[in-house]
Amino acid sequence: MSACLPEDGRYCLTLACRSARGQVAAVTALLEQHGAYIEEFAVFDDVLSERFYVRTVFRIRGATDEDLETLRARYAGVLARFADAHGSIHDTRRPARVLIMVSKADHCLHDLLAQRRRGELHMDVVAVVSNHADLAPIAQAEGLPYHHFPITPETKAQQEAQVLQCIRGYGAELVVLARYMQVLSDDLCRELAGQVVNIHHSFLPGFKGARPYEQAHARGVKLIGATAHFATPDLDEGPIIEQALERVDHAYSPEQLLSTGRHVECLVLGRAIRYVLEHRVFINGLRTVVLR
Numbered sequence: 508m509s510a511c512l513p514e515d516g517r518y519c520l521t522l523a524c525r526s527a528r529g530q531v532a533a534v535t536a537l538l539e540q541h542g543a544y545i546e547e548f549a550v551f552d553d554v555l556s557e558r559f560y561v562r563t564v565f566r567i568r569g570a571t572d573e574d575l576e577t578l579r580a581r582y583a584g585v586l587a588r589f590a591d592a593h594g595s596i597h598d599t600r601r602p603a604r605v606l607i608m609v610s611k612a613d614h615c616l617h618d619l620l621a622q623r624r625r626g627e628l629h630m631d632v633v634a635v636v637s638n639h640a641d642l643a644p645i646a647q648a649e650g651l652p653y654h655h656f657p658i659t660p661e662t663k664a665q666q667e668a669q670v671l672q673c674i675r676g677y678g679a680e681l682v683v684l685a686r687y688m689q690v691l692s693d694d695l696c697r698e699l700a701g702q703v704v705n706i707h708h709s710f711l712p713g714f715k716g717a718r719p720y721e722q723a724h725a726r727g728v729k730l731i732g733a734t735a736h737f738a739t740p741d742l743d744e745g746p747i748i749e750q751a752l753e754r755v756d757h758a759y760s761p762e763q764l765l766s767t768g769r770h771v772e773c774l775v776l777g778r779a780i781r782y783v784l785e786h787r788v789f790i791n792g793l794r795t796v797v798l799r
């Protein structure tokens with residue numbers, strides 16, 4: 508059963524629960540019961556938090572949607588046997604519905620759309636939302652809806668209501684802040700907890716805020732970086748998914764730091780979104796577990 512055939516169902520099962528014996532055996536027994544062929548199987552046991560994480564990708568020959576629902580129902584029974592257990596079975600052929608938010612910087616939007624076009628990111632981009640009109644031509648060139656919702660401190664609540672209505676209206680499962688330069692309110696963060704990934708243009712925890720490159724230049728750093736993290740009410744403090752660094756030196760102008768940084772941001776955001784879309788990322792308190 509080496510090759511994945513068109514009629515095969517291909518799925519990803521995830522599990523996060525309090526650590527205990529028998530969790531791997533319970534998952535593999537369920538998969539064996541359903542004739543699954545396991546392609547990938549990864550676990551992590553966090554002894555400090557006593558949390559256990561499982562991710563497995565498997566195929567079932569000739570599986571139907573009804574078979575998947577049966578499997579999901581039986582997996583619910585497995586989850587019920589373990590403490591504080593959360594898990595899902597995802598159909599890997601169904602692309603996640605992703606809404607991208609931007610402001611004026613276009614590099615991350617261009618890169619995400621190019622990766623989607625090349626099939627490197629398996630996602631259905633449902634719309635682009637922005638507080639500026641500047642990037643509308645990029646979305647329109649891709650045949651994507653573009654929603655311009657201006658914002659001021661006085662209209663923030665109404666603007667966020669428009670944003671949330673848009674997210675729900677498109678049935679977006681993931682929101683990507685691709686250099687969206689407005690701080691989401693605590694209420695919106697809680698409403699979308701675990702569903703919003705932001706790219707911060709520095710190597711956190713260094714240089715938080717809206718202007719990290721200016722801070723980096725003033726500090727005379729020799730390395731600059733970028734950080735993809737879940738957006739939480741605590742600005743720039745959300746659980747980190749991915750980071751990377753690039754060497755710079757004294758001769759770099761602020762503009763050259765920005766230029767180098769753009770490449771690092773695109774690299775980091777692309778990787779982070781792929782990990783999330785492949786169900787590799789688990790939030791573990793203020794941290795993440797990424798089963799790569």
Ligand SMILES: Nc1nc2c(c(=O)[nH]1)N[C@@H](CN(C=O)c1ccc(C(=O)N[C@@H](CCC(=O)O)C(=O)O)cc1)CN2
Nearest residue numbers: 687688689690691705706707716717738739740742743
């Ligand atoms: N709740 C959160 N919202 C957002 C986060 C986050 O971590 N939690 N990250 C930002 C992105 N970001 C840095 O990566 C960032 C964006 C904007 C600001 C900021 O101070 N914005 C000012 C307005 C600036 C402007 O208009 O140019 C503000 O909102 O008053 C800081 C950090 C995205 N949202």
